[in-house]
Amino acid sequence: MDGANSTDAQESGPPCRRDRVRDPSRWGPSVLDWLLPPTCALCGAAGLPGLDLCPGCLADLPHNCAACPRCALPLPPDQAVGATCGRCQRHPPPFDAAHAAFRYEGPLPALVAGAKFRGRMNLMRLLGSCLLRALLEQGAARPELIVPVPLHPARLRERGYNQALEIARVPARALGLPIDARGCARVRATAPQMGLERAARRLNVRGAFQVTAPPAARHVALVDDVVTTGQTAAELARALRRAGVARVDLWAVARTP
């Protein structure tokens, strides 16, 4: 496994097989909280243990509670829990399950932009912690491997980091899962998906990814910061399935409504 932080991810404990991700023992006050007391990234008040958010701001965030289990699309709260959205019923996506911590609204665009474009590592860790909380609350299935959605090499050079990888480090470490950040490559730079029609979106990302080293895992979770249309992650999921991965889930910090 050619994982970017597979070593430290595996330090979290012996490998164990469980059906669902479980609350790790590290979740809670740590020595770090004494050294660097958590401070709310939104209002500056004292944060919760191990989280740079205060209880009020955390409660006010747009948690993606009612969502399609296959694509994480936010659904009206009165829709039956566990109901698949109409689009997934017509065109089942290549994911078995999808989890997004938040709807992409309210303070989310600013938080994600701060992490993504200004390289604020504390915000990336915060988004990763929020993703971890949502996975635990939503009872996400436990994968064998985490694959962050890769950036095109030109974009990676320009930015200097892949925010999806930085976000993925938090759940990977807490859950004791390896990360493979090198087995898949984005081989084609694509135009932004925003504003394109559905068919155009799929064409836009077709052949965008190449699996250069097929993962030795049957169940993989993709991690991305924001899922807009789901087509980018779906293209990567199709590439992984062609490379022999049996099940691909999608984990994202936020999903556009």
Ligand SMILES: [Zn+2]
């Ligand atoms: Zn606050």
Ligand SMILES: [Zn+2]
């Ligand atoms: Zn759906």
